[in-house]
Amino acid sequence: MQDEDDLVAAEDVLLFVNAAITSTGQREFHSGGGEQGLSLDFLHRYLMGNYRDLYAAALALDVNDHNAALIIRNLLRTSREAADPRAEGRLIARRLEALPPQRVYRLFRELRRAKVNNRRTRAVMRDWLAGRPDPAFEAVKYRGAFKSAVRHIHLAPQGELGPFLFDPHRGGPYATPILSAWMRAHYEQSAIYELPYTVAEGFAAKHGVGRDAFLERIAPRLTRLERLRLQESARGRDVKSVKADLSTMPLTRLASYALSLDLNERARRHDELAGALRAAARRCAGGLAGSWGAVAAVLDDSFSASGSAQKRRRPLAVALACHYLLEALASRYTPLWLSGRKDALMVRPYGATPLGERVLDALETGPDRLVIVSDGWDNSPPGLAGEVLRVWRTRLDPAGACAVVHLNPVYDAADFDVRRLSPTVPTAGIRDAENLVALVELAGFAEGRTDLPELRAHLARRVSDFLKEKA
Structure with missing residues (x-):
């Protein structure tokens, strides 16, 4: 008990x-x-x-x-x-x-x-x-x-x-x-x-x-x-x-700034903005740059990534910042935006959320790690992403050779949590891409197998490190 x-x-x-x-x-x-x-x-x-x-x-x-x-x-x-x-x-x-x-x-x-x-x-x-x-x-x-x-x-x-x-x-x-x-x-x-x-x-x-x-x-x-x-x-x-x-500039704030510009301005300043984002991502990655092996990312630029009047384009900004940070962390990187766009700097919130299709595309690349950055409202068709992840984890990769994590930038008030894609995949909330590495570690505790002593030990380490840092 x-x-x-x-x-x-x-x-x-x-x-x-x-x-x-x-x-x-x-x-x-x-x-x-x-x-x-x-x-x-x-x-x-x-x-x-x-x-x-x-x-x-x-x-x-x-x-x-x-x-x-x-x-x-x-x-x-x-x-x-x-x-x-x-x-x-x-x-x-x-x-x-x-x-x-x-x-x-x-x-x-x-x-x-x-x-x-x-x-x-x-x-x-x-x-x-x-x-x-x-x-x-x-x-x-x-x-x-x-x-x-x-x-x-x-x-x-x-x-x-x-x-x-x-x-x-x-x-x-x-x-x-x-x-x-x-x-x-x-x-x-x-x-x-x-x-x-x-x-x-x-x-x-x-x-x-x-x-x-x-x-x-x-x-x-x-x-x-x-x-x-x-x-x-x-x-x-x-x-x-x-x-x-x-x-x-900090990475996520810089991503928000880039998205606040219209598409013509982004195109005109493309090299400047992309260079600044990559430099910020390299600062965030630090000594971990290139250490994550082959990484595939499924990144949500559907219409719901537009956020709200109070948090305009915030989910999309987090996804864009995560894109550049994952690029810095990976030795081989495959980004997959839901819209199919190839140029990350030109993304805009539009369309449905075909997460299931993009997850399949990502897994076909044979990554060591799959990171999904999305609000979790899989609707094209509904539930496909969860089913793909369930079959992948239980039938095709039960040993967990490919680490899968879902990072969600949006809180679901009705469920008192961030929306999850599958019980078989750990999910963590994210607000700033700068915290991505720590959140991927924390997400590992969310797979339903963690007991309280283990979590207490993790928190004790974080508290100790936090108190040693300078403001």
Whole structure:
């Protein structure tokens, strides 16, 4: 009976991890945001209530930022129930270091609105704020959220930050350059360009500065992601200084950017974009490049890969990024898009989902590994992919000479999991192609044969590695 209980527990944990990797509570192609949010909330409550230590350990896995913040909020809200507060605290502190600051400030505001103000919460917030590399910069860029956080934990900011946050116009003049620039920007246009872009934009509008002139002068202050977002609008305005450096972009984000361009623009910049994607993939592959042997990939570019208004083309971007990463990992690589397209950079979401046919084509190439990247809605004809995989695994390759894994970028709210193609093939949720290697390992636990001690050992290793990493 204990073994059966362990198996159920392992399945519960894997169910939650798949959801926490893929779902952000936003609308997907097949389900609305309300359904996503309710389904995700149930899984969080269930896992925390039954396996609190494993729930906390999920912070060391590749769960997305939305779910990492939910886990931290839930753990802090129920601090009294922690069996090992110190272990939870280390995981929370480490994950907060890894989260984008705007996400952390949003979490702190949610904790304040929920009136979560226990001693542990105050300590976590105080330590995170104390560790910020440039608190004056963040006090300017996230002023309202910064002030809300220090007020919630009754923290007295050091130096000029206190006057700046709570009575800025009576606290100056400031010796800190960025605080001084913020004050001067109220009446001096040149000071605008000493501020972060998001703050400077408001001052530029107040002073009536033309958009072209503003973008030209603020360009040196842009972050990498701001530069990428503004590049296309700046191109239309002929602002040449706003140009993103694609050579440093993360793989999945770069794939999303490429797909945001129309087909003519992609064709015009084909070599530039493909080169940047391959370079990003090689960085991700690292020492594993070329080590995966013969790899075949079935990649979903059907209409459902268009995602939703909130997650536009996200499933297709993940598939495109996985394509370039698998190309880097393989010694021999065969990509098979559902549409039959040969040029990955020109894919677009269109048509039905003939997964079964493409899986057959992929297996005929004799791969060492088959990777399927799809939302799992096999509909042309329905169920063919699952039947092909069942026969392959039970009749033609029972020894598992060809490793098969299904990576799904879409959470199915109705089933509390990512949609699976076959019980004989492991499935894992995926949000960013950068996590593909780790997720393929995790998918091995989803074949129905893993017991809880084995999964606990895996999570313990991931937690240990996570706590050793630098943010």
